[in-house]
Amino acid sequence: MVDVYLFSGFLGSGKTTLLKKMIMEFKEKGLKPAVFMNELGSMNFDSEEVGDGVPLKEILDGCICCSGSEKSEAQIQTLLAESEFDVLLIETTGAAHPVEALDAIFSPLFAERLNFRGIVTVADSKRFLERQQLSPQIRSLFIEQIRHADLLLANKTDLLSESEQSQAIFEIQQINPTARIVQTVHAKVPLKLLESVSPAQRGPVEQAPVSKLNLQTKIVSFDEPIEREAFEEWLRNLPDTVYRIKGYLTLSGHSYPHSFQYAYGMVQWLPEYMKLRNQIVLIGENLEELVMP
Structure with a gap:
């Protein structure tokens, strides 16, 4: 077994x-x-x-x-x-x-x-x-x-x-x-x-059941590297109804992306050493009202 x-x-x-x-x-x-x-x-x-x-x-x-x-x-x-x-x-x-x-x-x-x-x-x-x-x-x-x-x-x-x-x-x-x-x-x-x-x-x-929780997901892709300072400023202004963000982001000045994690205001960046799509997924409530960076 x-x-x-x-x-x-x-x-x-x-x-x-x-x-x-x-x-x-x-x-x-x-x-x-x-x-x-x-x-x-x-x-x-x-x-x-x-x-x-x-x-x-x-x-x-x-x-x-x-x-x-x-x-x-x-x-x-x-x-x-x-x-x-x-x-x-x-x-x-x-x-x-x-x-x-x-x-x-x-x-x-x-x-x-x-x-x-x-x-x-x-x-x-x-x-x-x-x-x-x-x-x-x-x-x-x-x-x-x-x-x-x-x-x-x-x-x-x-x-x-x-x-x-x-x-x-x-x-x-x-x-x-x-x-x-x-x-x-x-x-x-x-x-x-x-x-x-x-x-x-x-x-x-x-x-x-999840159908009654009003949880939503939103996938966001980036065509260009992002500025870390500006992105983290956007994170600081997120509402409490954004519970989780994760994905991969290439920062300006870097050849490879970073693995990105966000939960309840806490941010984690970990370097990766392979080419990955610049894309994040958001999980929370009322995501349609968010202004993306």
């Missing part, structure tokens, strides 16, 4: 960072991981992070717990038929309810081949403390992702004071008193902790 871990968490919480680390650790242990990824938009920049030699299937432009459930079943069945692997790591879109995602993934066609180990939810600690600023639908999903976790990573604790860290842990425990909670920076957690996870009995599910 193949061990299965489902990585949950809202947009920009650190799921892909966790995924990359776990792929490396499983390989170092001599195990072969495979990955199934889901993205709301029509492009998945995160799949570039998986690396060569790792079997990968993905669902784009939809949520596996909504219209994409049949596609998810087909993709996982194909993955099992085409590749030999020991561990399946499933990264859901940030708009997915983890229990609904499980329902979509475990088909009678291959359920007996999967050994589900648990839901690992990555929660942005800073955003959690500021959750009242989110729309009611988004806040409800955020809470549901925490409530149904078997292992909770209270991530980005380096952005909080000690008192704020204590407050975040206390409030998370009120939502999910049974899950193990680990404070992390950059979703760094030892593999042995992940392997100790076991699924808990699920409570009632509060419906929070």
Whole structure:
């Protein structure tokens, strides 16, 4: 049987960072991981992070717990038929309810081949403390992702004071008193902790389908290199309803693009060493009102 871990968490919480680390650790242990990824938009920049030699299937432009459930079943069945692997790591879109995602993934066609180990939810600690600023639908999903976790990573604790860290842990425990909670920076957690996870009995599910969340995606392409200072000034003026931006951008004076990540006001640039399309994807609400740089 193949061990299965489902990585949950809202947009920009650190799921892909966790995924990359776990792929490396499983390989170092001599195990072969495979990955199934889901993205709301029509492009998945995160799949570039998986690396060569790792079997990968993905669902784009939809949520596996909504219209994409049949596609998810087909993709996982194909993955099992085409590749030999020991561990399946499933990264859901940030708009997915983890229990609904499980329902979509475990088909009678291959359920007996999967050994589900648990839901690992990555929660942005800073955003959690500021959750009242989110729309009611988004806040409800955020809470549901925490409530149904078997292992909770209270991530980005380096952005909080000690008192704020204590407050975040206390409030998370009120939502999910049974899950193990680990404070992390950059979703760094030892593999042995992940392997100790076991699924808990699920409570009632509060419906929070993506169709009711008003989340949108917008792809923006650039024909010319961009000025970093001007672009970051545009970022500073974005409304709070832009939750996530990611992609590749060539900066003025550079031959190769940078991998670009943005979540809740935090920006990360990482240099790349190959030619990639200058393109970013935005995820949020009311994107049609945005003035692009």
